[in-house]
Amino acid sequence: MKYIIILLFACFTTQVIAQKNIDELLKQYNDNGVPYITAEELAMPKTKAVILDSREPKEYNVSHIKGATCVGYDNFNIDSIQKLYPNKDEKIVVYCSLGIRSETVGEKLKKAGYTNVYNLYGGIFEWKNKDFTVIDSEEKETNQVHTFNKDWSKWLKKGQKIYEEPSETPSTKKDKK
Numbered sequence: 001m002k003y004i005i006i007l008l009f010a011c012f013t014t015q016v017i018a019q020k021n022i023d024e025l026l027k028q029y030n031d032n033g034v035p036y037i038t039a040e041e042l043a044m045p046k047t048k049a050v051i052l053d054s055r056e057p058k059e060y061n062v063s064h065i066k067g068a069t070c071v072g073y074d075n076f077n078i079d080s081i082q083k084l085y086p087n088k089d090e091k092i093v094v095y096c097s098l099g100i101r102s103e104t105v106g107e108k109l110k111k112a113g114y115t116n117v118y119n120l121y122g123g124i125f126e127w128k129n130k131d132f133t134v135i136d137s138e139e140k141e142t143n144q145v146h147t148f149n150k151d152w153s154k155w156l157k158k159g160q161k162i163y164e165e166p167s168e169t170p171s172t173k174k175d176k177k
Contacts, residue, residue: 036118051069053065078109091116098122128159
């Protein structure tokens with residue numbers, strides 16, 4: 001019994017520490033201009049929402065939430081969103097890797113008059129960490145998640161981490177000698 005209690009305590013503590021770190025990360029980068037929705041809330045069958053992926057196409061093609069539309073971040077275009085989704089009262093959930101870029105896109109949507117916009121807390125990383133399904137560009141379930149880069153990949157606890165290594169410049173190669 002003692003070992004079970006210790007094991008449960010260790011699991012609970014690890015979860016609380018991981019949660020706290022994501023909370024701190026999001027507080028560091030976000031100003032809560034867009035309210036959060038949790039992965040569990042979004043996954044509920046009764047939750048009807050337009051889902052927008054604010055990552056870049058190369059990230060989206062590795063995996064995304066089923067039904068999500070890739071709107072990008074670098075080249076996000078509010079005019080194309082207004083054409084696709086003219087109902088400004090419709091529930092919209094925006095996500096990215098962790099919820100930082102998606103807050104910016106969500107704020108742009110709100111500024112354009114959308115009234116029911118949410119940011120997926122922890123992004124696709126939290127979605128996958130909670131064991132929800134992601135699909136690839138061929139609409140097939142996958143375990144891969146694009147983690148943007150090596151540093152950000154630490155936030156993905158479940159799934160296969162995919163990212164590109166920065167290309168080496170001649171000066172970088174020289175510095176390694």
